[in-house]
Amino acid sequence: MRKVGIMGGTFDPIHLGHLSAAEEARARYGLERVIFIPNGQPPHKKSYPVTPAEHRYNMVRLAIASHPHFEISRVEMDRPGPSYAVDTLHALREELGGGVELYFITGADAIAEILTWRAPEELVKSCDFIAVTRPGYDLRRLREVTDALPGARVHLLDAIGVDISSTEIRARVARGESLRYLAPTPVVRYITTHELYVS
Numbered sequence: 001m002r003k004v005g006i007m008g009g010t011f012d013p014i015h016l017g018h019l020s021a022a023e024e025a026r027a028r029y030g031l032e033r034v035i036f037i038p039n040g041q042p043p044h045k046k047s048y049p050v051t052p053a054e055h056r057y058n059m060v061r062l063a064i065a066s067h068p069h070f071e072i073s074r075v076e077m078d079r080p081g082p083s084y085a086v087d088t089l090h091a092l093r094e095e096l097g098g099g100v101e102l103y104f105i106t107g108a109d110a111i112a113e114i115l116t117w118r119a120p121e122e123l124v125k126s127c128d129f130i131a132v133t134r135p136g137y138d139l140r141r142l143r144e145v146t147d148a149l150p151g152a153r154v155h156l157l158d159a160i161g162v163d164i165s166s167t168e169i170r171a172r173v174a175r176g177e178s179l180r181y182l183a184p185t186p187v188v189r190y191i192t193t194h195e196l197y198v199s
């Protein structure tokens, strides 16, 4: 069975936390590739104006360009309305055909929210989950999820942990601080060129 990883997110912008989590999941679970899927319209309202999808897509493309096993998909961007994971999984199943096991990679914070996602019972039937945790992460929150969704296949990946968030990156730009070593250099350059997150 071929194993394919999926990493969904707003990626506003993509950073080394996303990339290191995806890479660790790929290596540990023997995923033949990881598909990054920037959402069109985030399903949960964000507390800030989200950057146009085309910019977020371009930054992901630049970030993964040097990795032979990382790919990007427009499937959520090109679908109108909010981007629900359950719809994306269905679309990918159709596209990839049989003989493929899908692994949805998320941070531990995101998986703990899964009960608030659309159709969680259906979602957990359509893929395995890799929850990237850190040493010391409170596993009780995750247990609430697995208790509420019997049959969910959730694998815990205790990763090295790179504590960066897109929120922090946006705040640093607004304060005029450097992004060097927090995101891939072409992404940092893209942010500067297009004057993203300046205020």
Ligand code: ATP
Residues within 6 Å of the ligand: 008, 009, 010, 011, 012, 016, 017, 018, 021, 105, 106, 107, 108, 109, 110, 111, 132, 161, 162, 163, 164, 165, 166, 167, 168
């Ligand atoms: P924001 O701060 O705007 O919420 P974010 O950094 O959390 O952004 P998202 O695009 O919301 O990034 O996250 C996409 C996915 O990546 C989610 O599953 C999230 O849990 C995961 N993720 C985000 N940051 C990290 C990190 N530093 N390490 C591991 N996983 C992460």
Ligand code: MG
Residues within 6 Å of the ligand: none
């Ligand atoms: Mg987040």
